[in-house]
Amino acid sequence: MSDPAANEWNGLRVVVAGIGISGFACADALLERGAQVVVVDHTDAGSRGERGTVLGMLGADTRLGAEHVTALPTVDGEPAQLLIVSPGWADDQPVLAGALAAGIPVWAEAELAWRLRPAEKPAPWLTVTGTRGKATTTTMLATMLAADGRRATSTGQAGTSLLESVLHPEPYDVLAVQLSAFQLRWSSSVQPLASVCLNVGPADTGSLAARGLVYRNTEIACVYNVADGTTEQLVRDAEVIEGARAIGFSGGVPAVSMLGLVEDVLCDRAFVPQRATAAAELGTIDDVRTAGAGVLAAHNVLNALAAASLARAYGVVPSAVRDGLRHYYPLPHRLNLLSKTNDVDWVDDSSATDAYAAAAGLASFASVVWIAGGYGPAPDDLDAVVEKYATRLRGVVLLPGDGTSALREALGRHAPDVPVLDAAVPETGGMPEIEPVMRSAVERAGDLARPGDTVLYSPVLAAPEGEPFSARGQAFALALKDVPA
Secondary structure, three states: OOOHHHOOOOOOEEEEEOOOHHHHHHHHHHHHOOOEEEEEEOOOOOOHHHHHHHHHHHOOEEEEOHHHOOOOOOEOOEOOOEEEEOOOOOOOOHHHHHHHHHOOOEEOHHHHHHHOOOOOOOOOEEEEEOOOOHHHHHHHHHHHHHHOOOOEEEEOOOOOOHHHHHOOOOOOOEEEEEOOHHHHHOOOOOOOOEEEEOOOOHHHHHHHHHHHHHHOOOOOEEEEEOOOHHHHHHHHHOOOOOOOEEEEEOOOOOOOOEEEEEOOEEEEOOOOOOOOOOOEEEEEHHHHOOOOOOOOOHHHHHHHHHHHHHHHHHOOOHHHHHHHHHHOOOOOOOOEEEEEEOOEEEEEOOOOOOHHHHHHHHOOOOOEEEEEOOEOOOOOOHHHHHHHHHHHEEEEEEOOOOOHHHHHHHHHHHOOOOOEEEOOOOOOOOOOOHHHHHHHHHHHHHHHOOOOOEEEEOOOOEOOOOOOHHHHHHHHHHHHHHOOO
């Protein structure tokens, strides 16, 4: 096969597996460059069918349905020369397994995006991975870059296409790029200017090697979490560009070549000329308590320090880090303070669909009425989280779901004296609708809460398959309208 790195795309036989946002963008870009493209997906449900129609009009051979993913397809009767694979496709899925067995290159969107960068002055990448905090850190970073006068964007997180950012008709100066373990595994050419692995949660150890690939080929700075020794070891093991530095971030006083806190001040002892004896002030903890958030969580201070490390590696001045934090508006469903009634705070943390994320929310408040529960298998570390934060629980309201029984049992073991109520479930005969369930959960949480408490919706378990966690966060916000002032 001819080398696509040399931009010889015309006539290249490519299979794109998956027709979500990532797969659609890849197929579109390849078609524009003259490649022969076959797109496969196991279903045409939702927006997949519409995307398939559009790609078909552009010249793709679109095959949607379970019968089309039982083997790696040919392209115009000839073997494929490249497979572009979307997140969620496992190694044993026949399309991917067939490519691996045949020795056909497998790329994720990030690899294609890197190879399709403009030849002249391509925007450098500042890359972010980790179990939790990726989207927050990436968007914080983009705000800092913009405050420094750079044309920048955050990309790669849910709902955004890295390819669209790379190929934007008005080129960016720099990109803040969120990369999952899946994207990193299938992207070998990416050469970030600076990179960070924020953390590695207990449930993410199976992806440890892939997370470490964020540091591969890094030019300037490999940023790691001092409190998470695993991330430092990933830096030690990485194959980086000669001269790249290891930069730590910490919630404590920073040592040389680190960023951290001196009392309530965010400080840089890594990117200053006299770092052995001096530090640059980047802002204060109050700057992290941004408009609309209302919640100052320790993990968000760490996210801010990680973003600042990447920004400083790129050359952002200290005042722009501060201004970026002050102008940063938090992403929805991540410890967002939605309401304050009768001295009770109501906080939406509906993105916390695992124990590692829920623990960060529980750690942020002294007295909590916890709304939780949902679907899917219970996380392995659920018991440890309940045990650790049991003394902070005023009460718990459980949502329906096939995973909730495990949470109920963990509460019985580690918080037997904490009141546990169930949200009322209408008798519909099928999957309960979330709006009436959430109204009941909010009503019962209000009965348990006392002045000074925080009612925290942090589900720790997933929403039903096919339902985004954001829909549950929106139902929580809607239910709060009925809470008396």
